[in-house]
Amino acid sequence: MSASTLFDKIWDAHVVRELDDGWSLLHIDRHLLHDLSGPPAMVELRKRGLEVHDPDLVFATPDHLVSSAANRTIDSNEFGGAMWSALRDEAERSGIRMFDLGTVGQGIVHVTGPEEGIVLPGLTVICGDSHTCTNGALGALAFGVGTSQSTQALATQVLAQARPRQLRISIDGTLAAHVTAKDVALALIGRFGASAGAGFAIEYAGPVVEAMEMDARLTLCNLTVELGAKFGLVAPDSTTVAWVRGRRFAPAGAEWQRAIDAWAKLVTDPDAVFDRDEVVDATTIGPFVTWGTSPEHAIAIDDVVPDPAGASDTRQRESWQAALDYMGLRAGEPIAGTPVDWVFIGSCANSRLSDLRAAARVVEGRAVASGVSAWVVPGSEVVRRDAEAEGLDAVFRAAGFEWRLPGCSMCVAANGERVPPGARCVSTSNRNFVGRQGPGARTHLASPVTAAAAAIAGRLVDVRCA
Amino acid sequence: MSREPFRTVTGAAAPLLRPNLDTDVIIRIDRMVSTRPAALAPFAFEAIRYCADGSDNPDFALNHDRFRGAPILIGGPNFGCGSSREPAVWAIMGLGIRCIVAPSFGDIFRANCHQNGLLPIVLEETDVADLAAVAASGAPVTVDLQAQRVTASERVWCFTIGANQRVALLDGLDDLDLALRDLDGIRTWEHADRELRPWAWITTRPGKRSTA
């Protein structure tokens, strides 16, 4: 048998039927719904007179539209109440589990899926959300879909998919202090570009990835879609197995042993060939931030804002200039020192316990600079409870941060929690698109420690010297 | 439910060549209040289509008379990257656009296009630039899906598209209807898989496991 990649092995195990042209009908093992994309798919299903094929494989939680305010109710913002009700009604009607506000399992869908053991190594996972690639950190084949495909999967538990090309990114060396998975991801996007992964599945490998804890792998895989790829994955290993064990929906008893035996085979064979193979030296990576309106506009914190005059062609020059104008930055100026108005620590990229611990260590005993609004929005109810049990909320509050309730919040501003027009926000989220955090909002993507340091300094700073 | 079949489209092709044009820009999240293209169309490309005072932005191609109502869009690399929101496709279709030609697309956006009968065509970046130059005057461009050709002012660009997707577009077939035909095969596969990978399944409802 020819050598296969990790991706091939999972793909091949899910083919219900081969189609023409390298397409396959793939079985979908888990389907996650959230309050923004879940209801339209469920409504469409009902309009067509169809039923959910296997409600046990579908899980729902409200995250995008819910308020993150301490005293939130389902109605605390305009749009959210109706969508929450729709999600709940449709879930009840179809026998789908829903994790509601204030209960274990609620939170950003890409945080809670792995956390509850819903997502496991070797599974196929979909959600009506592009950051479903986050789940690839467990060695799952996880990808985002639109409303139509979500509806199809609800009705049939299968989707027709084209086998993508395969890219391996090996990360060699070791990460320096204060350099995180987020910095690695931004460095990769800055280097290879936001479309490098289009049409590819990306396997992250090498010593840096092997040494990463689960939270860090989740962050790395989360930003895969910002490289243009819809799948990112890491081979499951002893770190993964130890992390999954005992989670609520993880296999137990005799099935656990069968599961870990199966997962042990989920590695790329040594002689497998990738369509593209890249090796990156992590020792060259420092803290990264974005300066523009695409995640590929990423530079080291000690670098200067690029000059459109140095762009490779007219189109790039125009797009850099448009980004500088939108961001209110000047070419050639150091990015460090740029004053900030907002700091947002949260999102499915960086809202897990280890992210909050790292940020709290930077913040401890210091105060948020005057004029800066700083928020921490834990990724899930479990993260919130664990963080509070450790006293992290107290550390943030004492420094002047707002400690809020789990959800997407200001990452996407769908719930009305916006960065005001023209205000500058250092955000641990994954998208700095025009208007992403609210119309006119200016976003600088960064790691939790860099964001925390910016909150204290009131400007972008190198956390290594902060 | 079938869609309008796609055969040929002829008309102006509007250039929107900025790289990495993301779906947040195509439709803002708080505008996704409908699944109807006509209701979403006024918000399509909102952030770059209008000036701060709400007037038409003269730098936006679809605001020019020669491109108003154009059925074809010419995009830059990584067109439709970012969020998986299908309303991005609906909003574009609401403008009357049936085809987008670009050097590359966001993978999820491209899949969403196919689900709705919006044809995404990939051409080399230099060919896209040539096509944009020819189309800049508002000269008609013809897209022929059967022949897999784009023609304009006596120039021809060939493209390829997966056989399944081409048939689906030509016949206006819906993936869901196709998948429903596979339900027996799906159940057989599931039955076998429960034996092979019992750990991968979650079963709570009484009686369900007995089918395995």
Ligand code: SF4
């Ligand atoms: S946190 Fe942001 S990126 Fe993640 S699922 Fe929510 S809105 Fe999307």
